[in-house]
Amino acid sequence: MVESKRRPLSRRRVLEAAVKFADREGLDALSMRKLGAQLGVEAMSLYNHVPNKDALLDGMVEVLLGELEVPSEDAGWEERIKEAYRGFRRLARRHPNIFPLLVVRPPDTMDGVWLVEEFMKTMRGAGFDPAISLYAFRTFSGYAMGYAMAEIRGFAMEPGGGRDGAATLPAEQFPHISGLGDTLDEVDRDAEFEFGLDLILAGLREKL
Amino acid sequence: MVESKRRPLSRRRVLEAAVKFADREGLDALSMRKLGAQLGVEAMSLYNHVPNKDALLDGMVEVLLGELEVPSEDAGWEERIKEAYRGFRRLARRHPNIFPLLVVRPPDTMDGVWLVEEFMKTMRGAGFDPAISLYAFRTFSGYAMGYAMAEIRGFAMEPGGGRDGAATLPAEQFPHISGLGDTLDEVDRDAEFEFGLDLILAGLREKL
DNA sequence: ATACCTACACTTACACCGTACATTTACAAT
């Protein structure tokens, strides 16, 4: 599982190896020594390409953001926005172990900025004024971030706790949750996420 | 700064001291040894009340959730929902260092369940059917979680990066962001958060 | 060719971490 020594080390290679490692083993398991081993190198060698572990984590966020796709130009504004956030959610599902990093440490590079630019362009093009556009961006982003996070980690404050449906908790104490019946077990996450996007979009449309 | 030895140690006391410590010094600085010192006790003593550090962190989440208030019964359903999520955001602002824990580790106790029950009761009372109520819960929760998190950590993907406004980035490369002018510096976070809640509520109203 | 410089991998060492395990202390019940 250790990479052969072929290519020379580089910041890029270190970051990508870190992402790969965390994808496989989890964030907690990621240590400089183990990452070094994975690259066929001693821990301290990494410091020639990354100033410290914190910067390594930041770099991993950078890598993730780089995976985001820009939605096609020729769709309508609503579809463009939805597609952008679907991509965000896909990213979370592709890297469930690492995604929390992105939530917890905002990128300190400009890699994320073009995403905002793209969003603003779409919104302005649709006829919204700047302030509304900005608010809308944060609403959508907050929603997508929170939903994706919840989906990955098992829905904090979810009816029925982490794993199972509403069956386990006392019906008389939580009548309205129990009233959900098996709605809980049949949730279609895609539809659910889409529902949220549509909800926000519907609200937005009224502001046009 | 160390607490006097007066009261006997207990799970509760340990958890609350941990919250206090992390509020003051940050999550990274929280170690069993330092927490012990803060309580005037050796590190290993803590293990008589908490099985390990992971459980300690879970317990801290539990404490945070316990701080949430249930909104007044006699307000309308929209106001009740808004008030509940305002409380959630207040919690985040009161414990900015610890709040990320709540996002990253869903509570494994039933402490959060009554929140859901309360939400469902309000929704059903307003006339929504169970499935919509559940979806709405997750939309609101995702939004509130994401927004609060972004607010605390400095708005990932925020126009202008972490600290300053749009002034720092090249206008010709990001015309639509620069077009925001100083809208960025004058954001009223309360109004912004409220805007998102209203957006979702507006969408929801159409489903009634 | 020789000398030098620079970049980068390696080695060692240190302080701190979570916690297993064994021991001592303190206190309640008999």
Add this chain to the structure above:
DNA sequence: ATTGTAAATGTACGGTGTAAGTGTAGGTAT
């Protein structure tokens, strides 16, 4: 006063991030 038990302590181990110093291989200037 004695015993039982729960809680606090002491010691130790393997792992962590990283500061500091030691090679060493490759390119440049002479």
